[in-house]
Amino acid sequence: MTLFFESLFNGVAIGSVLLIAALGLAIVFGLMGVINLAHGELMMLGAYTTYVVQSIFKLPPLEPLFGAYIFVAVVVAFLVSGLVGLLLERSVIRRLYGRPLETLLATWGVSLILQQFVRTVPLAWSTGLWLAALLGLAGPPVVNRLWGPRQRPWLLRLGSWAVAMAVGVVSAAWIRGTLPKLARASARNVDVTAPRWLRGGLDLGDWTLPIPRLVIIGLTILAVLAVYWFLNRSLWGLRIRAVTQNRAMGDCLGIPTQAVDALTFAMGSGLAGVAGVAVSLLGSVGPNVGGDYIVGCFMVVVLGGVGSLWGAVVAAAGIGVLTDVIGAGRLLEIWPRMPAWLQGGVEFFATTSMARVLIFALIVVVLQVRPAGLFPQRGRMAET
Amino acid sequence: MEFDDTVAVGILHSLSGTMAISESTLSEVEKMAIGEINASGGVTVDGKTYEVTWIEEDGASDWPTFAEKAKKLIDQDQVPVVFGGWTSASRKAMLPVFEAKDAFLYYPIQYEGQECSRNIFYTGATPNQQAEPAVEFMFKESPVAGKPFFLVGSDYVFPRTSNTITKAQLASLGGQVVGEDYLPLGNTEVAPIIAKIKKALPDGGAIINTLNGDQNVAFFKQMQSAGLTPDNDYYVMSFSIAEVEIDTIGPEYLADHFAAWNFFQAIDTPASQKFTESFKAMYGEDRVTNDPMESAYNMVYLWKAGVEKANSFDDNLVREALIGVTFDAPQGPIEVMPNHHISQTVRIGQVTPDGQFAILSTSDGPISPQAWNQFEPSSKGYACDWSDPDKGEKYLL
Numbered sequence: 071m072t073l074f075f076e077s078l079f080n081g082v083a084i085g086s087v088l089l090i091a092a093l094g095l096a097i098v099f100g101l102m103g104v105i106n107l108a109h110g111e112l113m114m115l116g117a118y119t120t121y122v123v124q125s126i127f128k129l130p131p132l133e134p135l136f137g138a139y140i141f142v143a144v145v146v147a148f149l150v151s152g153l154v155g156l157l158l159e160r161s162v163i164r165r166l167y168g169r170p171l172e173t174l175l176a177t178w179g180v181s182l183i184l185q186q187f188v189r190t191v192p193l194a195w196s197t198g199l200w201l202a203a204l205l206g207l208a209g210p211p212v213v214n215r216l217w218g219p220r221q222r223p224w225l226l227r228l229g230s231w232a233v234a235m236a237v238g239v240v241s242a243a244w245i246r247g248t249l250p251k252l253a254r255a256s257a258r259n260v261d262v263t264a265p266r267w268l269r270g271g272l273d274l275g276d277w278t279l280p281i282p283r284l285v286i287i288g289l290t291i292l293a294v295l296a297v298y299w300f301l302n303r304s305l306w307g308l309r310i311r312a313v314t315q316n317r318a319m320g321d322c323l324g325i326p327t328q329a330v331d332a333l334t335f336a337m338g339s340g341l342a343g344v345a346g347v348a349v350s351l352l353g354s355v356g357p358n359v360g361g362d363y364i365v366g367c368f369m370v371v372v373l374g375g376v377g378s379l380w381g382a383v384v385a386a387a388g389i390g391v392l393t394d395v396i397g398a399g400r401l402l403e404i405w406p407r408m409p410a411w412l413q414g415g416v417e418f419f420a421t422t423s424m425a426r427v428l429i430f431a432l433i434v435v436v437l438q439v440r441p442a443g444l445f446p447q448r449g450r451m452a453e454t
Numbered sequence: 455m456e457f458d459d460t461v462a463v464g465i466l467h468s469l470s471g472t473m474a475i476s477e478s479t480l481s482e483v484e485k486m487a488i489g490e491i492n493a494s495g496g497v498t499v500d501g502k503t504y505e506v507t508w509i510e511e512d513g514a515s516d517w518p519t520f521a522e523k524a525k526k527l528i529d530q531d532q533v534p535v536v537f538g539g540w541t542s543a544s545r546k547a548m549l550p551v552f553e554a555k556d557a558f559l560y561y562p563i564q565y566e567g568q569e570c571s572r573n574i575f576y577t578g579a580t581p582n583q584q585a586e587p588a589v590e591f592m593f594k595e596s597p598v599a600g601k602p603f604f605l606v607g608s609d610y611v612f613p614r615t616s617n618t619i620t621k622a623q624l625a626s627l628g629g630q631v632v633g634e635d636y637l638p639l640g641n642t643e644v645a646p647i648i649a650k651i652k653k654a655l656p657d658g659g660a661i662i663n664t665l666n667g668d669q670n671v672a673f674f675k676q677m678q679s680a681g682l683t684p685d686n687d688y689y690v691m692s693f694s695i696a697e698v699e700i701d702t703i704g705p706e707y708l709a710d711h712f713a714a715w716n717f718f719q720a721i722d723t724p725a726s727q728k729f730t731e732s733f734k735a736m737y738g739e740d741r742v743t744n745d746p747m748e749s750a751y752n753m754v755y756l757w758k759a760g761v762e763k764a765n766s767f768d769d770n771l772v773r774e775a776l777i778g779v780t781f782d783a784p785q786g787p788i789e790v791m792p793n794h795h796i797s798q799t800v801r802i803g804q805v806t807p808d809g810q811f812a813i814l815s816t817s818d819g820p821i822s823p824q825a826w827n828q829f830e831p832s833s834k835g836y837a838c839d840w841s842d843p844d845k846g847e848k849y850l851l
Contacts, residue, residue, distance in 0.1 A: 076649070080645050080646070080649055083645060084643055084645050084646075087643070186470075189470075189474070260702065261671075261701070261702050261703060261704040263704050263706060264675075269675075269678060269679060269706070270678070270679060270681075271679050271680060271681045273681070278680055278681035280676060280679035280680050281679055282675070282676075282679050283645075283679070349642075351675075352642070352672055352675060352676060353642040353668065353669075353671050353672035353675065354642075354667075354668045354670075354671030354672065354702065354703070356475070356668060358472055358668070359668075361640060362640050362641065362642050362668075393643065393645075393646060394645065394646055394649065397646030397647075398645075398646040398647075398649040398650050398653075399650065403653075421635050421636060422609075422635055422636065422637050422638065422641070422643075422646055422647055423609050423636055423637075423638045425646065426638055426641065
């Protein structure tokens with residue numbers, strides 16, 4: 071029984087990492103049909119944000135709260151990656167809707183730019199830059215809303231960018247001064263130290279549940295529920311679904327399709343940021359962290375059925391359980407008196423490398439039988 | 455200082471791409487050594503003093519680029535020597551270039567051995583100068599002495615070769631290997647491996663770790679959260695974790711685990727302290743030094759000594775002169791051996807909570823390098839000797 075639960079837990083744990091990483095892509099690729107190869111890099115930005123937030127929480131005034139930095143990091147990472155995603159959509163993606171091959175190349179280029187960006191620009195400056203971008207973009211709409219439209223909009227825009235730049239430079243210089251570790255370029259991988267309560271394991275008799283895994287499973291469940299609620303119960307979710315199903319009709323009925331596109335992409339990107347927080351608990355944070363996950367993300371979305379949230383959930387869980395059952399050689403424990411000829415084969419595949427090979431092979435087989443994934447959905451992509 | 459002339463050497467490491475993180479430190483330390491040599495009068499050949507300058511190329515973590523840039527340094531820039539490389543793959547890519555052009559590469563990294571080129575000087579450790587003493591330590595002296603072993607590595611040539619040697623060595627020592635697994639490069643999902651270790655070593659044991667950079671972080675973080683810690687008798691001996699890696703993984707995950715190297719920053723001798731202090735003065739107080747950097751530093755000095763002994767920059771004369779050259783390195787005295795490798799001291803360190811190593815054992819003096827491994831069946835009984843034209847790359851002892 072322990073064996074069953076241990077295997078199930080490990081499988082769910084592996085699957086939840088895949089799922090939280092793929093959730094944003096399920097929206098961007100599934101609903102909008104954008105093959106976003108920069109998705110992994112948006113995760114990387116989330117992971118680096120976690121590092122910056124954590125470093126700030128190590129400063130004396132916030133130190134007593136250090137254990138709670140992770141909650142702040144989730145929110146900030148969502149905002150950082152979401153904002154970068156928004157800029158990406160407004161500047162690049164929106165000109166390429168309906169041209170998947172071009173988006174593929176363009177987003178791959180963006181992913182290289184983002185990687186080299188974190189390698190060359192010290193984190194202190196990118197934090198300042200990000201603050202400046204947020205203030206500069208948010209300034210005019212906020213002022214307009216609070217005090218009504220201005221006489222000279224260009225003056226307002228100029229003013230808010232000037233303030234934003236000043237704040238950016240000052241805060242970057244302050245971070246540089248107080249946190250020397252953030253002053254250097256971050257080509258070197260950084261160390262995200264989980265707080266003490268997040269490092270150990272939960273002992274259940276002779277079986278230890280790793281706490282980071284539990285936290286990630288929890289975060290993934292929350293994220294899936296939030297996405298489900300947003301898409302199916304909120305006004306903007308309704309608009310997103312409407313535009314996904316029939317853009318022209320949605321447009322005719324007065325749905326601001328451009329705003330819907332921007333919002334959908336920003337949300338998918340923000341979720342990538344949250345995934346970045348999650349993976350920083352497990353592994354290292356470096357410029358290449360995105361590349362480790364991007365293939366897995368596409369695997370989950372394609373296997374689940376493009377555009378289907380539940381498909382992604384089932385696919386991630388399935389891949390997770392299979393990875394554990396094959397890779398850790400569980401079959402031999404479940405069936406100890408296996409015939410010798412079969413045992414040899416199982417042992418041959420009971421390594422991490424071979425498990426990966428076998429899973430890819432299984433996915434290929436599944437896609438032969440169900441070309442549109444486990445749960446095919448009608449969407450913009452399906453119609454064209 | 456007045457020099458009669460200048461001589462330009464080639465520096466070829468990855469300054470961009472995946473390997474840049476580690477490799478750029480080698481380029482930094484080589485430039486530091488060149489600076490020190492110039493400050494103390496440069497290189498003297500035939501009574502003339504030469505100021506050493508460098509021409510640097512970027513290998514870009516891409517192996518064909520290494521070969522191409524090596525060609526450029528040799529043909530176009532006509533450098534007498536190239537200091538370069540980190541991964542075995544980059545060395546294997548450059549090797550045919552240096553052999554075809556009869557030029558000279560100095561390679562500073564600890565590696566799997568099984569190679570002995572006439573045109574390469576290897577200043578890092580061979581397996582018998584790192585892996586073998588480390589495994590012996592785990593089996594005989596560590597807190598888990600006598601317990602079974604599990605081998606973990608990334609899925610490429612170095613871990614597989616190194617583990618073949620380890621298995622043969624443990625078989626001859628009477629140790630027991632209860633499992634081995636390899637993580638594909640670029641994969642950081644270590645949960646199945648940890649489940650296997652738990653199953654194979656229910657009461658603790660020794661884990662020999664040859665994982666690559668990033669994968670170590672995932673491995674150690676998740677070992678700890680799964681409860682496989684030194685407190686519970688799970689001790690990891692790593693072959694690629696040095697001070698720089700402790701800094702990025704975090705000492706709280708690595709404390710009490712082991713590593714084996716020739717140089718540790720913690721070595722308490724004037725030469726070692728001077729090396730670390732000069733590096734910090736040049737590149738920042740919060741930087742650390744490690745074994746590959748020390749090895750890169752040594753090779754610049756060895757080249758200078760070889761040139762001055764040969765009294766010429768000519769490749770073939772320097773090659774002959776180099777054999778037998780000694781240098782008082784930060785790790786202690788080292789000597790160039792006839793097989794183009796270096797005799798060096800082997801040390802075992804245990805990670806301390808402040809991110810350094812406590813040195814637990816030091817070999818009695820420098821250990822001679824074996825280019826061809828004596829535990830690996832395909833090379834057992836072979837050796838390499840370039841001082842004797844009849845022996846050369848691989849001869850039967």
